[in-house]
Amino acid sequence: MRFAVIGTxxxxxxxxxxTKIAGGWELAGVCSRKKExxxxxxxxxxxxTVFCSVEELAASDIPAVYIASPNAFHFxxxxxxxxxxxxxxxxxxxxxxxxxxxxxxxxxxxxxLIFLEAIMMRHLPQRKIVEEALAQLGRITAVRIDFSQxxxxxxxxxxxxxxxxxxxxxxxxxxxxxxxxxxxPAVNWFGVPEEVxxxxxxxxxxxxxxxxxxxxxxxxxxQLGCSKTGQSRLGTEIIGDNGTLVIDSIxxxxxxxxxxKSGKAFELVGQVEKNVLMSGExxxxxxxxxxxxSCQEYEEDSRLALEVSRVMAEIRQQAGIRFEEGIL
Numbered sequence: 001m002r003f004a005v006i007g008t009x010x011x012x013x014x015x016x017x018x019t020k021i022a023g024g025w026e027l028a029g030v031c032s033r034k035k036e037x038x039x040x041x042x043x044x045x046x047x048x049t050v051f052c053s054v055e056e057l058a059a060s061d062i063p064a065v066y067i068a069s070p071n072a073f074h075f076x077x078x079x080x081x082x083x084x085x086x087x088x089x090x091x092x093x094x095x096x097x098x099x100x101x102x103x104x105x106x107x108x109x110x111x112x113l114i115f116l117e118a119i120m121m122r123h124l125p126q127r128k129i130v131e132e133a134l135a136q137l138g139r140i141t142a143v144r145i146d147f148s149q150x151x152x153x154x155x156x157x158x159x160x161x162x163x164x165x166x167x168x169x170x171x172x173x174x175x176x177x178x179x180x181x182x183x184x185p186a187v188n189w190f191g192v193p194e195e196v197x198x199x200x201x202x203x204x205x206x207x208x209x210x211x212x213x214x215x216x217x218x219x220x221x222x223q224l225g226c227s228k229t230g231q232s233r234l235g236t237e238i239i240g241d242n243g244t245l246v247i248d249s250i251x252x253x254x255x256x257x258x259x260x261k262s263g264k265a266f267e268l269v270g271q272v273e274k275n276v277l278m279s280g281e282x283x284x285x286x287x288x289x290x291x292x293x294s295c296q297e298y299e300e301d302s303r304l305a306l307e308v309s310r311v312m313a314e315i316r317q318q319a320g321i322r323f324e325e326g327i328l
Contacts, residue, residue, distance in 0.1 A: 001286060002028040004049075004057055006077060007068030008041040011091065015066050015118070016045070018278030024286045031057045031065075058084035064289065066118070067091060070164055071171040072323070075100040078115065082107045087114045089285045092180050096171045096323065098309040105302055114288045114298065116281070117305045119184055123280035126253045126269045130245070133258050133268055134189060137240025143222040145186060147178040147250050148210070148232035157203070165228065166207045171323045173208040175200065179226040180312060181251040186215055186222050187308050193217055196311065198318035203229075206322070213315045224315075252277050 003025055005012045012030070019025035029049030032038030038050030051057040054077045057065065065081050067074060067090040075095045078088050082104060094117035095101040108115035121127060134140070153163035165172045186193070193215035200208040210227035225232075235255065236247040248255025254277075256269035288298040315321075 001064055001289065002026045002062050003064040003066060004029040004031060004051065004060070004062045005066045005068060006031040006054065006057070008032050008037055009068060012041070012066070012068045014274055014278050015068065015282065017275035018280075019282040021276060021279035022283035022286065024290075025282060028062050029057075029060070054080050057081070058086065063087060064089070064285070071096060071176055072169065075104065078104050079107065082111065082113055082115060085111060085113065087285070087289050089114075089116045089118050089281065091118050093117075093176055093309065093312060094305055095309065096176075098306060098313050101306050101309045105306065114285065116285055116288065116298070116301060118278075118281050119180070119305075120251060120277050120281060121181070121184055121253050122188070122301060122304070123284045124253050124272075124277065125280065126256065126272075129268050130247070130253055130256055131189070133245050133256070134238065136243060136258065137238065137245060138242025140190075140220055140238060140240045142239040143186070143190070143220060143237070144225070145182040145222065145236045145250055146225040146232050146234065147181045148225060148227035148230055149178060150231040151228040154229055157205075162205060166203055166205050166209075168206040168323050173211075173321060174226045174228040175208055175211040175312070175315060175319070175321060177228065178251075179211050179213075179224065179315070180308065182224040182226055183213075183308050183311050183315070184304070185250060186224060187311055188304055190215075190217055190220070190222060192307055192311065193222070196314045196318055198315040200319035200321055208319065208321050211315070211319055211321070213318070215311075 030038045030041055031051040035050050035052055058080050064087040067077055074090050078090050081088050104115050153165050156163050157166050164170050195216040198213035200211040203209045209229045213224040215222040236250045238245040244259040246257045254269055254271050258266045288294045
């Protein structure tokens with residue numbers, strides 16, 4: 001199936017490489033505000049089809065689009081494409097607000113289209129390995145999920161520049177960029193929490209540099225943490241009365257080890273190359289588009305995306321994370 005990408009950053013390249021591994025996809029063009037940027041991006045793929053606006057892309061005959069633009073643009077771009085009859089896979093967070101997510105899901109359903117959030121963990125084969133391990137932990141009593149990663153853009157920020165990731169006008173910051181990877185497994189594995197408490201620390205730009213949230217469930221408390229200005233070395237721990245599961249990378253579900261009650265460790269998942277990690281979502285996107293039998297899985301992905309968006313909105317409200325009005 002032919003597809004185009006919106007955005008020319010490294011993540012667009014990674015997704016394209018993932019489609020090659022998944023198979024069944026053919027890159028047909030890129031949407032970039034500057035034609036010269038788009039042409040430079042496509043040169044390595046031997047292509048030259050550049051769309052300089054989403055409207056131009058929407059008017060094309062390309063049936064599917066991967067969106068990798070800044071968060072603030074996801075909703076309007078996805079809406080334009082869905083209304084034009086395109087299948088859409090959009091980088092996380094799929095929209096800034098849950099209301100936006102629900103609206104886009106409704107449009108997609110009415111038009112018989114696929115609208116999917118590109119969240120790696122939902123589409124990786126190791127997810128089943130992790131979920132099988134969770135069942136071996138006994139009664140889970142404590143959970144700490146962390147994704148703190150020192151941003152490669154932080155030195156630029158310290159030099160006085162304003163990278164996109166630290167610009168709240170673009171609906172970015174630690175929660176939106178990294179925290180979503182913590183909320184997803186929490187909601188996926190334990191459900192929607194009964195109560196949310198959250199706090200954040202902020203840079204002078206107004207972007208949250210770190211965020212912490214506590215999700216309360218009837219039988220457990222789940223702690224979430226993320227930071228863009230520091231690097232975690234501990235990762236994630238899920239603790240039960242029969243063992244402990246350690247996950248080095250919660251976004252990739254790699255570096256997974258199961259410890260029994262005696263402390264003996266069993267490695268379940270090692271490291272996986274980035275392009276392989278993104279091949280899972282590309283494969284499932286194609287399967288959902290072409291195989292009606294995948295309907296139940298797609299509906300589960302859509303339900304989870306909306307639940308996660310609602311929890312993310314509650315965390316932002318609790319933590320005082322605000323984005324400029326008019327861009328949501």
